Amino acid sequence: MTVLGELALWIALPVAIWGMVLAFVGGKHGRGDLVLSAERSVYAVFALLVTASAGIVAAFLGNRYEYLYVASYSNRALDTFYKASGLWAGQRGSLLFWVVLLAFFSSVAVFTNRNKNREFMPYVSGVLLTVITFFIIVLLFADVNPFEKLGFTPADGQGLNPQLQNYWMTIHPPTLYLGFTSFTVPFAFAMSALLSGRLDSRWIVVTRRWTLLSWFFLANGIIFGMRWAYQELGWGGYWFWDPVENASLLPLLTATAFLHSVMIQEKRGMLKVWNMALVTLTFSLTIFATFLTRSGLIDSVHSFAQNTKISFIFLGFLATIIGVSTVLIIHRYPQLKSETEIQSFVSRESAFLFNNLMLLAVAFAIMWGILLPLLSEGLTGEAIQVGAPFFNRVNLPIGMVLLALVGIGPVIAWRRASKRNLTKNFTIPLLVGITVVGIFAIRGSRHWMALTTFGISAFVMTVIVVEFFKGTRARARIEGEGIPRAFVHLVARNRRRWGGYIVHVGIVMIFTAFAGAAFNVKVIQTLSPGQSITLASPLGHDYTLTYEGMSSSRGRNMVWQAVALMSIDRDGRRVGSITTEKRLYETWPTPMTEVGIHSTPFEDVYVILANADDLIAGAYENDPAAQRATFEFQINPLVGWIWYGGLVLTFGALIAMWPSQGPLPEVRQTAARREAVPAAVGAD
Amino acid sequence: MALIVGAALLTGGVILYILLPVIQGRFASLERSEDELTESEAKKRVSLLALRDVEYDFATGKLDERDYKELKGEISREALAALREVEAESERRRGGAAAERAGGIEADIAAVREGLRTGTTCHSCGHMNADGSHFCANCGAQLPAATETPPG
Amino acid sequence: MFKNRRFFIGLVGVAAVVTYLIWTGVSETMVYYMTPVELMARTTSDPSLHQVGIKVSGRIVKGSWELVSGEELIHRFAVEDLEDPGVAFPVVYQGLLPDTFNDHENVEAVVEGRFREDGVFEATSVLTKCGSRYEASSEELAG
Missing domain, CATH: 2.60.98 (Tick-borne Encephalitis virus Glycoprotein; domain 1)
Structure with missing residues (x-):
């Protein structure tokens, strides 16, 4: 079985290359037969990589210690559950696991689009297979082949690090990898839009849900990791601003930015270049995070062994991604111009823009912190490092502004809002926030950063609750429905918005928990x-x-x-x-x-x-x-x-992602509606 | 032996599977499918959703009455433009048989069109004026006289 | 799209604030990262380095660990250079050591703190490089 697995990995490489070439050629020359062959290559590569993984798992379960990888991460007495998860316990296996997941998502993307978005699909398959090819090459030629043999058979393996023998640690890496790999699909669609020249709103529509899925996995993967650190590392902390942790946070930040700015493109036809750039950036950061964990380039308690060959291959790949997408964006620039402009400084568009800026600022600061030792050593020969105090100092204020924006955004109308309305809508939430700060201050607490965070959290929660309440009331009036029914319909008819608000509730809970650490x-x-x-x-x-x-x-x-x-x-x-x-x-x-x-x-x-x-x-x-x-x-x-917030966030993300039927929300022209709309206009 | 058979089966199966389309000349479609949303349909949809958002934003007190009316006019105009484009497109495609998909929110658009016909919607800026107006409340253009009583 | 001047001002403002935060953040919280050999050489030539935060990466000297006080959790051990094991310095640390810390297995460690004038490194944090139990070399497996 294991030999068959190794063989499958070797066959996967030519198949992936074949598919990649055929996809691009078929797309360029409109050859449907080549494209079909390329799409079949995606499925075939997936099947081959599954066979390869099965080979590794079989080697673990069968105690085949003649394999270096198995001998390094398992021993006879190890629980079967942890033996099976040995596939992602170390660098070699986890790279294979990474590419299996990528092939899985690629197959899903190709399969679900077998009858639609056909103009994109040749290039989508091509890009996906390119990334897969890259990872198979790394596996086979960068000294990380999980099938490498020792040349002798030790009696027993070295065993798995006890700190990794933990339920959360078993599910944390796969969840994170699911997030990293699934983001390749939005990237492939963005690239195919650029390559095919079909730059209308279509690729955005396809990409949106994939991005949300990827975001969902990333967020949960990070929370699982925090959970593990809290329980297993024995310091009572859950986040150490370690380079590898930071690197996994970066794509989450830029993906969050994209999920917000994409709404502006959908609704207003603006920010097209920006969105393209964000997709490319997020994808590059997923590759960067994968690379950082494996290269040992930067000291981290998480990183696997140092391997310079991998560093060069990965850096080359990263440079290629960024270079090619930049050239493509410049090439298509005339088609990416904004259709409209922002009408008012006080509008939801501008709140979203501000949110994007803040998210990128956090990402930039973190990136700076990660790269500082390398940069300073390269420039002055003296390595300088920054740790938790730096990240806390820089990110706390920006994080608080971001948290406040979570509350401000929903209350500002699209296109334009007036000051009078802002005053009206913000008075109660602001009062609630100030009251919360006041109560803590009176009770003698002087942790001002934490108090401010509690205050902002209370403000945001009030905004969201009032939003749900007003929305339900408005729907009940406009559609002539009872309150419970109106509430269910309100959420069901605009899942993205209300699911998004529920995600925000989860985020607020998590921020509150961070402040609690004070x-x-x-x-x-x-x-x-x-x-x-x-x-x-x-x-x-x-x-x-x-x-x-x-x-x-x-x-x-x-x-x-x-x-x-x-x-x-x-x-x-x-x-x-x-x-x-x-x-x-x-x-x-x-x-x-x-x-x-x-x-x-x-x-x-x-x-x-x-x-x-x-x-x-x-x-x-x-x-x-x-x-x-x-x-x-x-x-x-x-x-x-943090953990409860994670559950709420999961619930909200599921609501937002749930596929909706029908192209248009159904709005009946009831008698009540005909009366309610003019009445609403006439009122006030 | 079993290993060699397995390896041969795996390799052969994969090669056959990916080569068949080229040998047999089986094609994957590269065309846009018939029922796919066109860009103008997508635009129409976005405008209609925006119209709904504006209504909710007003009902929940996020918009002033003045902004609400202006925005409603503005978006109606965008929606109308998209709608015309969709109609022109579907006429082109189906040779005149404009079979429009029935959708509830399009009743709103019907009202806008009705307003346009009866003269309450301004032709120059798209603002929806109160029934019986003579001049547009938004841009001041003279409105064509209503020829019939608008439906209540 | 930034025709509106206020957007431009906003953008510049945000960029300025973030740059300021990063700049002061780095200058106030940075630590020098060096090897024991560099630490010895540089503190001799520049005594002011005794006053600033320093992070040293090295190896725990075999058999050097000693629990000075079990009640207060004060530990004492020595860290040597990875390439030049002759260069070593004593470390004192109060707190919980990571589980992967030991003084008989060539553990690589990173200590952060201040290098006192009396030649003792007063650590505020001790990290051992664990990763997923390093890649075992084939010699280790053979042995």
């Missing part, structure tokens, strides 16, 4: 069994944690496992217990820490077993004197809102 409590304390510690929560109550003692356990794949038990009382009432552990895995030289988390809707109690006098004696001989241990205790307010 109130984190952190104490290091050594306790003997029976002793306890009392922590004051920023929410006003007390937690008393009592160290009950240590016990042993022995999980699969482990040498020993020492478990410390704590009971938790909130204001004197027992609310639960927490365990925190040290475990020694058979395949890992040092003990690993497992943190204990007690989650409530508004805060987490987070305990880390930092050090113990004698873990083995304490856990296995039940000697209380040896069980004395040092813990780090944290109270992390609002941290759960």
Whole structure:
């Protein structure tokens, strides 16, 4: 099976090249037979790459340690679940996995468009196959072939890093890759629009939903990664402004910008060049992120081993993408001119423009931070780095402006809005925001950045709630429907808008959670069994944690496992217990820490077993004197809102993406409607 | 042995599958399909949606009455232009049999056209005036006299 | 499309603010990134470097780790140069060390903090390069 997989990978290369060439030639000369052959190549490449992946998975499950990749990331005692996910545990496999996902999305794109958008499809297949070809070449020729053999067969593998043996870590990379790879489809459509010269609104319509899908995966992938870091890295944090984390955030930012500015192009025929540029940029950034993880070019706790051959191949590819798309955009510039102009400074168009600027500013600042060590070393010979303090300093203010724009945008009308209306619509939300800040300030809080964020969040939430309320009321009046029915129809008839607002609610929750981190409590304390510690929560109550003692356990794949038990009382009432552990895995030289988390809707109690006098004696001989241990205790307010916000965001994105039937929203000309419209005009 | 057979099957199958269209001369369509939205139809759709948005924006208090009327006139004009284009196109395509798709919101457009015929919609700027107006409230152009009572 | 002057002013304003934020951000939070050899050479020639933030990338000296205080979690270990193991310096650090930290496996580490005049590096953060357990070399697998 594994040999067949390797063979499939080798066959995939000529098939992909064949399809790529035929697609472009067939498109240029209008040869339908060549195009059909190219489209079949897309499916064939997908099937071949699936066979190759199956080969790797089979090697993992069959403990085939003569393969370097399998020996490096697995061992006999490893859980089957983690063996199967070995496909994306390391650099070699994850590149193969990346290109399988790309081939999957390519096949979906070609299949769903088999009867429509036919003018685009030759070039779409061509671009998709070009990217696939690139990745297969990397796999085969850049010393990262997952099928590479050792030349001998070790008795057992090295095992998987215990920190990666975690549910969130298993789903985090695939979700992120889904986001990265699916963005190739919008890019392919943009390029095909440029190549075919059909630059009307059609490509935008096709691209929009794909971009949303890709955005959805990216956002969730990043949130899963935060979840993993919070639970597994044992520092109580979830984001470290690490280069690789940053690189995954960049395409999310530019894709967000595109999702907003594309509306301006659809509604007003403006910003066509800008949108093309954003698609190209986002795609380039997905490639950049993939590259950064793998090249080791920039120090990062996440990066795989250093490999300079890969650096050159990737940089060449990136330069080609940017060069070709720039030339194409310049070539088609006459067809990309704006049809209209922005009518007023105070309009939703201009709010969106501002939002775009801010998103790109954040992306630029982050990019600058990533590249600074390289740039400074190249220019002055002295490497300068920036870390979390820099990113927080720069991105916090811009992030707050962006958050405020989330609230301002929906209330400003398209084309033009008047000051009087703004005053009318902003008064209540602003008052709510100021009240929230006031309440916190009166209660003695002085974290002004966090307070401002809470205030802006409250403002935005009020705007969105009022928006839903007014929309429902207006629909009920105009269409003559009951309130519940009007609400359902309101959302159903304009899913993009209302789904988008729900996504905004999720974003607001996540920002609120970030601000909550300003109130984190952190104490290091050594306790003997029976002793306890009392922590004051920023929410006003007390937690008393009592160290009950240590016990042993022995999980699969482990040498020993020492478990410390704590009971938790909130204001004197027992609310639960927490365990925190040290475990020694058979395949890992040092003990690993497992943190204990007690989650409530508004805060987490987070305990880390930092050090113990004698873990083995304490856990296995039940000697209380040896069980004395040092813990780090944290109270992390609002941290759960990141995960809840992620769920809300997912829900909203699903509503916005859900395919709608029928080309036009149905609006019945009811008697009530005929009366309501002029009445609405006459009123006021 | 099984491996060689498997490899041969895989390779042969793939080659046959991708080469067949060229050998047999089977074509993938490269033409725009009949029922695909044309650019003018897409424009019409956008205008109609904008018209709906304006109505909601006004009903939810985001637009002043003056802006609302102006915008409504403006967008109606855009919608009308797109509509004319669509009609011309479909006439060209179907040889005169302009079979228009029935859609509820197009009733709005029908009203605009009705207004144009009866003289309440300004011919020079597209603004929708109140029934019985003699001059356009937006640009001041003289409106043609209404020949019949506009339907309520 | 920026006929309206206000858009242009807005654009310039945003660009200016962002540039300002990045500029001051870099100058106030930047750290020098160097190897132990560079650290030794440069602090000798320029003593003012003892006062600024520095990040050093090296390897943890085998058998050098010592827990000075278990209750306060004060650690002491030494970091040596990757290419010239003769060059090393002691590090003190208070806090939790990453799980991948150890002093018997040639662990590469990045310490960030201040290099005191007495030759001790006072670290505020210690990172070990983990990645997905580095690519194992074939010698390691053979052994």
